[in-house]
Ligand SMILES: *[C@@H]1O[C@H](CO)[C@@H](O)[C@H](O)[C@H]1NC(C)=O
Ligand SMILES: *[C@@H]1O[C@H](CO)[C@@H](O)[C@H](O)[C@H]1NC(C)=O
Ligand SMILES: *[C@@H]1O[C@H](CO)[C@@H](O)[C@H](O)[C@H]1NC(C)=O
């Protein structure tokens with residue numbers, strides 16, 4: 371650009387002489403064009419950077435009742451669009467960007483690209499499509515669940531870790547998780563306390579009877595003692611049979627699954 375400072379005030383809408391005069395001269399911003407418009411009785415000023423420069427800061431200001439522009443720092447910097455950025459990756463551009471410049475993006479090893487692998491600087495000083503990001507292929511340590519832990523030290527993509535719970539805790543969820551492109555294949559499992567079923571009267575009565583049976587040496591008096599204890603607990607042989615059958619069913623259910 372030949373002119374270093376290019377500022378011009380364009381009254382786009384008819385602004386009454388008094389209000390236009392009453393606002394002071396807008397603060398100059400190098401390499402910009404300033405356009406003032408009247409919107410609902412208020413005078414708005416907008417900075418547009420010239421070709422080859424892009425704006426950093428606020429774009430629009432207004433002239434308020436005390437007749438001052440609510441201006442803050444605004445600058446037009448070299449490069450028609452802002453400099454591209456890509457953390458953990460690279461692109462084929464250096465120096466100021468011009469209209470129509472097309473750049474391509476590439477991520478570093480162990481990172482993968484999410485988004486478009488190219489972008490172009492448009493006339494309105496923006497990049498389109500928007501910049502991609504480089505995501506790590508590795509996962510973060512998932513951390514131990516309460517009352518549990520995991521085994522495995524490799525958190526790179528493809529690695530598998532397995533979860534375990536402390537004694538008397540049961541794993542709820544998926545035991546093995548795989549790291550796939552920076553994300554664990556499913557949510558962390560949890561360890562649930564295995565609740566001890568409260569002892570039923572039948573169970574405790576039976577236990578007492580069995581203790582009596584075991585505590586006696588000869589089979590005859592052992593059986594006698596057993597039956598006696600059973601009666602004391604108000605249990606019948608029918609109850610014992612029922613209890614043993616449910617126990618058997620429980621054990622079989624456990625064995626099969
Ligand atoms: C604007 O340009 C002039 C002339 O090149 C320079 O002296 C001045 O420091 C610039 N202002 C800003 C804020 O960069
Ligand atoms: C000035 O006022 C306009 C209109 O309310 C607002 O959009 C703009 O953000 C303000 N600028 C600053 C620097 O406060
Ligand atoms: C007008 O803007 C100036 C600068 O931002 C501020 O100091 C002043 O208080 C504003 N006046 C009113 C009436 O809003």
Ligand SMILES: *[C@@H]1O[C@H](CO)[C@@H](O)[C@H](O)[C@H]1NC(C)=O
Pocket residue numbers: 462463464471472473474
């Ligand atoms: C970047 O590379 C792409 C594809 O090779 C090319 O079209 C583009 O012009 C390059 N951009 C710059 C600024 O060198």
Ligand SMILES: *[C@@H]1O[C@H](CO)[C@@H](O)[C@H](O)[C@H]1NC(C)=O
Pocket residue numbers: 474487488
């Ligand atoms: C960009 O991605 C397209 C498909 O999405 C692919 O065909 C092309 O080769 C990629 N370009 C570069 C430079 O990686």
